[in-house]
Amino acid sequence: MVATPVNLSSVPKFKIRSEILALQSNLVQWRRELHRWPELGFKERRTAAFVQQKLSEWGIPHQGSIAQTGIVATITSTKPTGGRVMAIRADMDALPIQEENIVDYRSQIDGLMHACGHDGHTAIALGTAFWLWQHRDSFRGTVKIIFQPAEEGPGGAKPMIEQGVLEHPRVEAIIGLHLWNNLPIGTVGVRSGALMAAVESFTCTILGKGGHGAMPHQTVDSVLVAAQVVNALQTIVARNVDPLDSAVVTVGELHAGTKRNVIADKAKLNGTVRYFNPALGNLIPQRLEQVIAGVCQSHGAGYELDYQRLYPPVINDGAIAALVRSVAETVVETPAGVVPECRTMGGEDMSFFLQEVPGCYFFVGAANPDKDLAYPHHHPRFDFDETALGTGVEIFVRCVEKFCR
Template sequence: MKSSIHDKLMPGEELSQQLYEIRSHLHQNPELSFQEYQTCSYIMSWLEKWGIPHRRFGETGVVVDLIGEEGEGRHIGVRADIDALPIEEKTKLSFASKQPGVMHACGHDGHTTILLGTVYQLFQMKGKWKGRVRCIFQPGEEADGAAQQMIEEGVLDNPRVDGMLALHLWPHLPFGSVGVRNGAITASCDDFRIAIEGKGGHSARPQHAVDAIAISSQILQALSLLVTKGTNPVDPVVVHVGKIQGGTASNIVADRVIMEGTTRTVSRETRNKLRQQFISLVKGIVEAYGATVKITYNEGFPPVINDPMLTDCVKQCAAELLGESAVYVLPEPSMGADDFGAFAEQVPSTYFRLGIQQADQPVYDLHHPQFQFDQDIIPIGVQVCTHTVLTWLEKGEKETC
């Protein structure tokens, strides 16, 4: 069973070489969020070369609708993110970024290439399956609201998508393995800004001033207690202050302090509760010391909550292709975030990890200037995605895979 599936879905030599060429080009020509104009054009040029119908979605997105010729059926979406990061590359690869200060340091060049390979495979096999597949090349994952923006513009509609699938290359799993998890797999990511307005004065006469720096220190301590004492210890929460600005001289009481940071949770209920607790706590401290405050709390990415049925489908298909030992059930979610959570809020979805760690190579995390991966992971990703899509379409939502 395993070998026959593997042989059937393994990209041929010609396609594999094309995919390696695509990945190298994308890596050499990265573009930041919502600036992916050349990336968009390049994706469409390959679809045109292969004779695959497609459409531009928004300014820099691309959507491919594939229709099986075996008849009506389920409708699944597959998403790949296409944007890069503002990082100076230090990999010394022969195809390193040509764009100063911009790099594919999160594997999105791999994600895009894998989805293109999946599109090609499914298109070539369209006479053997029924239903629909919507392949979404999404811009702006590293920025705020890209997935949500596409949803609001109807990317899941006409006809409605019934489920969604996405992968992410993962340097913390062995090369060619797959990591799956039911429930939360990534966290929400919300940003906050606290502007404290006190009253300036001379350090020799603090009784005539309201010290914004002292108030900010009280907020820092209280936020730590909020995490350790105000939330369920088995329900992960992060509250991080990453930036504080205030004060002008050693002998002046600061009249203003700006604090900026992020909060992360893995459940929608905790996310909503934390926001209320956060705002109430900060306001209470500031008012108690006679200052005023303006709190800006921006909701970013929601957590990615995996659907059990789709997740089990990935697990089964990966095991059939790669072997049981190559499938890992992840014991805990990542507190990192991905805006694929916006899709998962709308339709049953699953997001899985594709391992790229090699025993004889140093491990560099996502967003590191030396992050890289072996291109041989691309055909493996294509196989897993293709097999999962075809299996899910065949079984339907009311049957287990």
């Protein structure tokens, strides 16, 4: 489904320095090369080789093979010693989706596609690295540019942190961006506090007693129990979560049965949990199991529950968010182009970095319905307006200049 069209005549434009505008054709070329060759999490070998080749060509010090395919480039100012340390993070992985776009840079790998913009994130990070390396006198201190694998799963941020990417020197602040088709080109979404939700999942197997469909009194109907569990789980958010907090409990799969006249002995539910408030991290799984146990007990059924905590919520530091917002307001011609209410129940493992150091994750609007570039993320026809690439580089560079001075 195509996103709602936006009147682009009212959208503010960006102020981008001429040297970064001159990089635009390179940014597009890099992004399209990466788009042609998508790779899944921890398998980004071709992508990592491409990134390292560029960094080596430019003479930028870097370390590869971190958390398998991750890379960290380190750029130190030519100014006298001192200054601060900022990190910039970009993810590199693609998705198991068959691309439907008819473009000359479409995916060359059957069943894989950059359907979330990570090819653009990597190109922006490369452009930022190139510009900062050429202008090492424009800031004071050190910038680490982190090319991270496996954001889409199973998660590359945590193992990169465990392998020391935030140390030597210790990172004082971190920023990252997401090209965002939920916002039109010409806008930037920045907010302090919770931006993206925690991502957790559960699998529950209802253990009943099978039998003939015509003799239900001899059985414990797992399908009936599962149906009541699905309904009852909706009361967790409706009656246990403060209405001023946002949370979601969704059952996305229910599998049971083999024949129409056989009552199934097992039913399997798979679902996801999302929330912004970290305090709900204990409440929701506790209530979820209580609800399942209560429904099963009332019907004489058993259950097996596997609950997985994947990513914590993305919570931006107030001071770093204010820094990014102030920069965005200098890049966008009018303050109306900086959107503060841009939260989403989608998740991101940038959250692990933000748990370690103050930082800000923000959105760069990339949808352009006039060019048929407004399909949602993870759609087989996802694509974005590539003019957002230069915008991303400009914002990153200005954040470094303002923080590291």
